[in-house]
Amino acid sequence: MVKIAILGFGTVGSGVAEVLTENGGLIDRRVDDLVRLKYILDVRDFPDSPYRDCFVKDFSVIEQDPEVDIVVETIGGATVALDFTTRALKAGKSVVTSNKELVATHGYELLKLAREHGCSYLFEASVGGGIPILRPLTSCLAANQLEEITGILNGTTNYILTRMIRAGLTFEQALQEAQEKGYAEKDPTADVDGHDACRKICILSALSFGRQIYPEQVPTQGIRGVALEDVAYAGSADYKIKLLGRAIRRPEGKVCAFVAPHLVPGDNPLAGVEDVFNAIAVRGNAIGDVMFYGRGAGKLPTASAVVADVIDIAKDLKRDHRNDWEEGAPDLVVSPDVLTSQWYVRAEATAEQARAACGEIHLLARSGAPAGEVAFLTGPMTEPQLRKRLEGLEVRSLFRVLA
Amino acid sequence: MVKIAILGFGTVGSGVAEVLTENGGLIDRRVDDLVRLKYILDVRDFPDSPYRDCFVKDFSVIEQDPEVDIVVETIGGATVALDFTTRALKAGKSVVTSNKELVATHGYELLKLAREHGCSYLFEASVGGGIPILRPLTSCLAANQLEEITGILNGTTNYILTRMIRAGLTFEQALQEAQEKGYAEKDPTADVDGHDACRKICILSALSFGRQIYPEQVPTQGIRGVALEDVAYAGSADYKIKLLGRAIRRPEGKVCAFVAPHLVPGDNPLAGVEDVFNAIAVRGNAIGDVMFYGRGAGKLPTASAVVADVIDIAKDLKRDHRNDWEEGAPDLVVSPDVLTSQWYVRAEATAEQARAACGEIHLLARSGAPAGEVAFLTGPMTEPQLRKRLEGLEVRSLFRVLA
Numbered sequence: 001m002v003k004i005a006i007l008g009f010g011t012v013g014s015g016v017a018e019v020l021t022e023n024g025g026l027i028d029r030r031v032d033d034l035v036r037l038k039y040i041l042d043v044r045d046f047p048d049s050p051y052r053d054c055f056v057k058d059f060s061v062i063e064q065d066p067e068v069d070i071v072v073e074t075i076g077g078a079t080v081a082l083d084f085t086t087r088a089l090k091a092g093k094s095v096v097t098s099n100k101e102l103v104a105t106h107g108y109e110l111l112k113l114a115r116e117h118g119c120s121y122l123f124e125a126s127v128g129g130g131i132p133i134l135r136p137l138t139s140c141l142a143a144n145q146l147e148e149i150t151g152i153l154n155g156t157t158n159y160i161l162t163r164m165i166r167a168g169l170t171f172e173q174a175l176q177e178a179q180e181k182g183y184a185e186k187d188p189t190a191d192v193d194g195h196d197a198c199r200k201i202c203i204l205s206a207l208s209f210g211r212q213i214y215p216e217q218v219p220t221q222g223i224r225g226v227a228l229e230d231v232a233y234a235g236s237a238d239y240k241i242k243l244l245g246r247a248i249r250r251p252e253g254k255v256c257a258f259v260a261p262h263l264v265p266g267d268n269p270l271a272g273v274e275d276v277f278n279a280i281a282v283r284g285n286a287i288g289d290v291m292f293y294g295r296g297a298g299k300l301p302t303a304s305a306v307v308a309d310v311i312d313i314a315k316d317l318k319r320d321h322r323n324d325w326e327e328g329a330p331d332l333v334v335s336p337d338v339l340t341s342q343w344y345v346r347a348e349a350t351a352e353q354a355r356a357a358c359g360e361i362h363l364l365a366r367s368g369a370p371a372g373e374v375a376f377l378t379g380p381m382t383e384p385q386l387r388k389r390l391e392g393l394e395v396r397s398l399f400r401v402l403a
Numbered sequence: 404m405v406k407i408a409i410l411g412f413g414t415v416g417s418g419v420a421e422v423l424t425e426n427g428g429l430i431d432r433r434v435d436d437l438v439r440l441k442y443i444l445d446v447r448d449f450p451d452s453p454y455r456d457c458f459v460k461d462f463s464v465i466e467q468d469p470e471v472d473i474v475v476e477t478i479g480g481a482t483v484a485l486d487f488t489t490r491a492l493k494a495g496k497s498v499v500t501s502n503k504e505l506v507a508t509h510g511y512e513l514l515k516l517a518r519e520h521g522c523s524y525l526f527e528a529s530v531g532g533g534i535p536i537l538r539p540l541t542s543c544l545a546a547n548q549l550e551e552i553t554g555i556l557n558g559t560t561n562y563i564l565t566r567m568i569r570a571g572l573t574f575e576q577a578l579q580e581a582q583e584k585g586y587a588e589k590d591p592t593a594d595v596d597g598h599d600a601c602r603k604i605c606i607l608s609a610l611s612f613g614r615q616i617y618p619e620q621v622p623t624q625g626i627r628g629v630a631l632e633d634v635a636y637a638g639s640a641d642y643k644i645k646l647l648g649r650a651i652r653r654p655e656g657k658v659c660a661f662v663a664p665h666l667v668p669g670d671n672p673l674a675g676v677e678d679v680f681n682a683i684a685v686r687g688n689a690i691g692d693v694m695f696y697g698r699g700a701g702k703l704p705t706a707s708a709v710v711a712d713v714i715d716i717a718k719d720l721k722r723d724h725r726n727d728w729e730e731g732a733p734d735l736v737v738s739p740d741v742l743t744s745q746w747y748v749r750a751e752a753t754a755e756q757a758r759a760a761c762g763e764i765h766l767l768a769r770s771g772a773p774a775g776e777v778a779f780l781t782g783p784m785t786e787p788q789l790r791k792r793l794e795g796l797e798v799r800s801l802f803r804v805l806a
Contacts, residue, residue: 132543
């Protein structure tokens with residue numbers, strides 16, 4: 001029998017309990033053993049829960065129970081969760097989590113700890129919710145030198161951008177709607193300012209390129225600066241504005257990783273990813289481009305990914321399941337300033353001024369544009385080159401165009 | 404050291420040799436051992452190949468060499484390939500293949516043989532070329548009761564349909580173009596008539612629902628009956644015509660599997676899958692809908708999937724890697740006649756006759772339609788119900804609408 005403890009009985013934690021129960025028969029068949037929930041750790045009381053007999057308030061009960069094989073951490077954050085994860089791994093218990101913040105900031109040390117104690121630290125649910133992405137990256141694409149990852153990694157911002165594009169809502173209106181529907185938190189900072197996407201691209205980078213990359217090394221720009229005017233101009237040339245997390249392999253083992261709104265061409269499959277859906281495109285030197293698509297959040301999709309990790313460990317408790325990557329370094333990450341691309345620019349200027357500044361440009365149009373507003377796509381250049389050319393123009397928006 | 408033998412030095416076989424060489428360093432690191440190509444079996448001579456020292460013409464050399472751990476079968480077909488695969492597994496050598504025909508027709512017995520001889524039979528490349536789909540189905544989605552698989556599984560037919568939709572080519576013109584570009588064989592039957600998609604949906608069904616399903620159990624209709632008129636009518640209501648392979652879980656452990664052209668709504672992600680790309684959408688009871696997208700064929704993408712299987716086995720030769728499913732049965736598969744859906748109908752009739760026959764319908768329009776032609780979408784019903792209603796009408800086309 002394989003015994004499980006869940007830390008935290010919030011959305012994901014209760015979803016994991018539900019999936020373990022609901023799909024218990026098939027899980028037991030797939031593991032070829034009985035997988036049973038023994039503990040749920042939560043400070044609150046749940047007297048009416050069907051799992052009421054599992055609740056404990058003291059982590060050391062779980063830590064000291066030799067019957068517990070796998071700990072599911074769904075607390076979130078990087079304080080209590082770090083403490084409990086560290087103690088569980090040191091006690092030789094494998095840990096499965098959906099906690100992207102913890103993996104993005106402490107992944108290297110926790111993976112090392114797992115290795116030292118002969119157990120596993122798995123976190124499929126930390127990126128893309130239920131979308132299978134981490135395991136395919138490390139197993140199915142193992143024959144490839146991975147070159148680039150590009151993802152719509154945050155459902156909240158994708159919902160907001162979709163509503164701006166399709167319903168003509170302003171950012172503030174779309175955010176409010178997302179909050180009303182439960183897609184955005186009351187404090188939407190982590191989503192809207194790109195921090196959530198940043199943590200996820202850190203994890204994808206580390207798995208793809210083999211070394212820890214920390215959120216503070218990744219330039220991150222959210223979607224507050226995306227205006228309806230930009231959506232309209234982009235749409236006129238069949239582009240959609242999407243918040244992308246990107247990680248690109250660079251020479252000498254370096255990585256360029258960043259999060260920013262981009263103009264995505266209409267015929268790119270990422271352009272069709274709408275609402276709260278996520279998608280991650282991966283380019284490998286043998287496979288070319290592949291894309292993974294699905295719900296990036298939600299109770300049951302996320303729980304589905306957590307339980308898949310539980311099954312993987314439970315199938316063979318002694319096998320080495322570790323994801324693995326090496327230590328990070330301050331000089332591992334290079335700035336996106338090195339990347340050449342086309343750019344979208346909206347400015348208070350005339351077409352002549354824009355042309356004088358940027359040379360050959362593709363002018364964009366929108367209905368109702370006031371006199372003195374110009375928007376255009378530039379030829380390929382780096383951001384420092386572009387900024388130099390735009391000196392003296394009143395720039396309102398500036399977004400990279402995805403090739 | 405892990406030694407590999409490749410059977411057949413065609414497109415996929417030579418691609419596998421190329422990926423093993425080109426990405427050799429990273430493959431060795433991932434396996435934590437040296438993975439080396441020892442033999443290539445082919446009846447032809449390749450005196451100028453960089454692998455010329457590996458070639459043999461007699462399979463028994465490979466069969467009897469205890470150093471060979473993994474045999475990569477890229478011969479195709481179900482005669483010689485069946486013989487060599489059987490002999491390799493009996494000799495305790497794991498086999499990796501891209502051969503969908505062999506897996507779809509003999510998967511159960513070969514998986515059983517692998518189990519009995521303590522080795523593995525893996526075939527990630529048999530469905531979706533390089534797209535990771537089989538391993539995600541069985542591992543990442545292991546916590547789910549899988550409900551339904553819907554795939555654009557054949558790149559050739561998707562290319563032809565894309566060219567009909569986007570360039571207005573007839574089926575014959577688009578087929579000729581596909582042949583000129585090397586996307587279609589001289590004899591395009593296997594692709595155009597849906598047999599290739601049929602084999603792939605058989606494999607997906609077996610992995611998803613746990614029992615062998617044979618191609619002859621799967622009603623299969625290709626794309627020869629799709630006319631430009633149908634493309635135009637479908638487009639007028641924002642549908643795209645796509646050849647879909649589908650497998651649906653039914654009560655009492657039964658499966659409904661079939662291949663047929665469908666009208667796919669424009670906002671379904673499958674509608675945006677163009678040219679030679681493939682995509683497979685999977686619905687699970689916890690995860691909801693996920694989709695996997697990429698190149699369904701091609702030398703290096705397919706080789707990438709084959710080598711991923713090789714790496715998986717090489718990482719731990721003694722671990723049990725088996726995919727597994729149980730024996731099939733004549734009564735396992737139910738006819739798609741049980742499925743209720745909307746339908747697209749084109750007929751030689753008036754709108755009044757169509758309405759009299761089918762009740763509430765959604766009439767479609769196209770420019771240049773001759774008098775006496777009518778096309779429409781019906782309400783939800785089964786195919787037998789529809790056929791009964793259409794008795795007496797001159798029906799030209801009849802396709803299911805994907806919900």
